[in-house]
Amino acid sequence: MILPGRRGAGSGTSLERGILSSADWRQRRIRWLVRFVHIVTLVILLMVGLGPILWMLKSSVTPTLDTLRQPMALWPNGFDLTQFATAWNKVHIDRYLFNTVAIAFGSWAVQIIVATTAGYALSVLRPRFSGLLTGLVIATLFVPPIVLLVPLYLTVVNVPIVQWRMIDSFWAVWLPAGASALNVILIKRFFDNLPREIFEAARVDGAGPFRLFWSIVLPMSRPILGVVSVFAVIATWKDYLWPLLVLRDPELQPLSVRLPILAPTTDLGVFIAALTISSLIPIGLFLLFQRLFLRGAGLSGAVKG
């Protein structure tokens, strides 16, 4: 008997098996128990994982008074789509969303440029001191970010040598984002595993280091660039403390910095609509690139381990 959903269920040692054996699956009592546990888990995950997000969606179209009086009512009494319009136009969520996108895009670009060029130099070109440089990158992985907070802030207030005050410019977020040790390590490891023969063949055919980087190494690294990109965008979207410190001008602040400031003075329904707008892009990215996200989560766990 082939059990439902069991891909190529065989007897004895099958590669597909988990904790439960096919003999276990064949026992009716165990099968029902396992199904019961799975359904309970699914219901809990739906309520806990999706519940708060659904609540947010519902409350962003529910008039404020209803949300206050009966926050757990299943269905909104009246739809109030104007709350989105108010959040967008009057609370200037459009402006802050634009800032967030601009900050995320710039940070992404800086991270990709730094990590790919560094990974290429350390893994493929391998200058004499590349071992030392790799060691220095790994060392920064072990420094808790909080140690950097204050000295990094003072650096951004006045960049040494060039005497550049970066406060209240997006560069203050973009450039420090590039110093991500995890990105460099992930990309270097990926380049380490690319077949050397192809590089040699390209060199034999007369490709210089720039040509090799642009036409061969980069196109072969799409999978890892996808993972790093998704994480770069999500991490910047999530960041709160750093933009709070370096972007004081409200005109430049991203959503994460503006939302807590707006909370006390904004009508609740409008505010929840603003929260919904702020979450749409990260949740949308996740739904689109689920595989990348889940692979990346496993990957970063493997590196830290």
Place this chain on the structure above:
Amino acid sequence: MGSITDVAPARELTVRHRAARFRVTRDGLSTLAFLLPFLVIFGVFAWFPILRAFVMSVQDTNLVSEPIFVGLENFQRVLADPLFGIAIRNTAWFAILALVFGFPIPIILAVVMSEVRRYRGVYSALAYLPVVVPPVVSVLLWRFFYGASPNGVFNTILGWLGLGPLPWLQSAATAMPSIVIEATWAAAGATVIIYLAALVGVRPELYDAAEVDGASIWQKIRFITLPQIRNVLFVTLLLQLIATAQLFTEPLLFTAGGPANSTMTVLLLIYKYAFQNSLGGDYGMAAALSLMLAAFLAVFTAGYYWLTRRWSVDS
């Protein structure tokens, strides 16, 4: 690509390959060009600030006057601050609570989910969804959920069960557990995915062998599954402890350290020293405290590795 894979005879290739490699490694200028963005960015925004943290911790620094060397005075002032002990106690309390809530839940979820045969992707997506909600949004949303009146979201749910209402963030006793629940909700999904990846690596023969010995399902989990992913469990436990020691956004936005300093964490204290000081930032004290935290975490990590390695060898 066709021309690239058309390679010359083997012998000629090795000679030319050496020559090519020699040329590229000697081509210092282009290597430097590739290293330049990395060296500048890491130099200015990683290595230099790390060194500067050590220098600042023994200086009296503000943005106005020249820094003065003060020896260990910053460290002494931190140790003498009554908030220091409170912050340590709160952070430790948070770590313990986060361990109680946050450590077993992802393990249980991952073990159950690893046996799901159909739609496992739906389970993973649901578990991971809270991780992608921006933390500021989650905190502001949950701040409303934690409304202390009987009409608050969670108090309404408790009301259905005939419990509550709880004061949640309003009382010193329940504020920290409330923060822990939200933080667990926001982070558990990422850990579940890591465990799921580890569970795939458990060799099926081990289960087969255990079944020959008549092991029950529970015994298989207890004596095969958990020991097999033990190393991953040890590492995530450590990472979780390190992350809890650096809790910031949640206590700042939920309670700003209150009520009655019951959620004042070490990071919040560093932030307060540096950026919430009406007399201008006390950067020396902030640097001193952050180095003390880093030193503690380093010693803790070393001790933890030593202990877990002994356990791994023992069994």
